[in-house]
Amino acid sequence: MCVEKTPWEQVVDFHGHTCPEISLGYRVAQIAMRELGIRPAPNSQLSVVADTHSCALDAFQVLNHATYGRGNLTVNEKKNHVYHFQYSGTSEGVQISIKTAVLEHLAGTRDILTTREQQTKDLEAIQFILGTEETLFCTILKA
Amino acid sequence: MCVEKTPWEQVVDFHGHTCPEISLGYRVAQIAMRELGIRPAPNSQLSVVADTHSCALDAFQVLNHATYGRGNLTVNEKKNHVYHFQYSGTSEGVQISIKTAVLEHLAGTRDILTTREQQTKDLEAIQFILGTEETLFCTILKA
Numbered sequence: 001m002c003v004e005k006t007p008w009e010q011v012v013d014f015h016g017h018t019c020p021e022i023s024l025g026y027r028v029a030q031i032a033m034r035e036l037g038i039r040p041a042p043n044s045q046l047s048v049v050a051d052t053h054s055c056a057l058d059a060f061q062v063l064n065h066a067t068y069g070r071g072n073l074t075v076n077e078k079k080n081h082v083y084h085f086q087y088s089g090t091s092e093g094v095q096i097s098i099k100t101a102v103l104e105h106l107a108g109t110r111d112i113l114t115t116r117e118q119q120t121k122d123l124e125a126i127q128f129i130l131g132t133e134e135t136l137f138c139t140i141l142k143a
Numbered sequence: 144m145c146v147e148k149t150p151w152e153q154v155v156d157f158h159g160h161t162c163p164e165i166s167l168g169y170r171v172a173q174i175a176m177r178e179l180g181i182r183p184a185p186n187s188q189l190s191v192v193a194d195t196h197s198c199a200l201d202a203f204q205v206l207n208h209a210t211y212g213r214g215n216l217t218v219n220e221k222k223n224h225v226y227h228f229q230y231s232g233t234s235e236g237v238q239i240s241i242k243t244a245v246l247e248h249l250a251g252t253r254d255i256l257t258t259r260e261q262q263t264k265d266l267e268a269i270q271f272i273l274g275t276e277e278t279l280f281c282t283i284l285k286a
Contacts, residue, residue, distance in 0.1 A: 002145045002146065002147045003145065004145045014157075014204070014205070014210065015210060015212060015213060016208055016210065016213055017213075021212075022212070025212070053214070054212065055212045055213060056212065057211055057212035058210050058211070058212030058213065059212075061157070061204070061210070061211065061212070062157070065159055067157065067158060067159065067201050067204070068200055068201070068204065068211035068216070069158060069164075069165070069168070069197065069198045069199065069200035069201030069202075069204065070158060070159055070160075070198060070201065071196070073211070
């Protein structure tokens, strides 16, 4: 049977699991698309630079078509959840910085929680990340 | 309309274009799946280490579910088209080394060819990479 996947399903299927960071990436990818008028076309010349490596990157690969193989997804490691989207050859771009309240939901505490407790915590984090009002989620800076 | 994509279409759609290197990655990914009995399941714990960065990596992300975001696709840059597939926590793995005759089809000559000539050359390279006999394509070393 052939069922059209939603963007969320496409991201999670590609990534391999559901977690707070991929939820964060999913939301950032959607905001970038809206801000830049990016259509999810495979021939998009959008480049993404992430200021930290995390699961979030897989969302940019699927939704923004900025893939690691093609070289238009790179990491400039600064341990910050700041994401830069830029059309190559133009000054058109957007910077999306995740707010502190959201980052607290990403903090790892796996060593002191049971699997069940961690699953519950992750689910709460995902709900918060996907559902919180945009002004509380991130700061958007357009070039 | 919803049409089930072939593995090749999935790889090319994700990658954004057809090129010799993505063809190479596609073939290597398929060989690895056959050798290791990998099923294209999202929860696979397969890790891939590539001895060079190229478009080929995107095929491993789609077909072997070794994604850059999740951290089970890494590059150990040695400028060699050698690819290591390994199940985490086991000694089960396979190393696939591309043969010289194939690598010659990847050599870039873009500066001296017209666009049309380059397209023709790329198409010939893709046909060679996808169609050449496996013993001439690569060396397979199982762990």
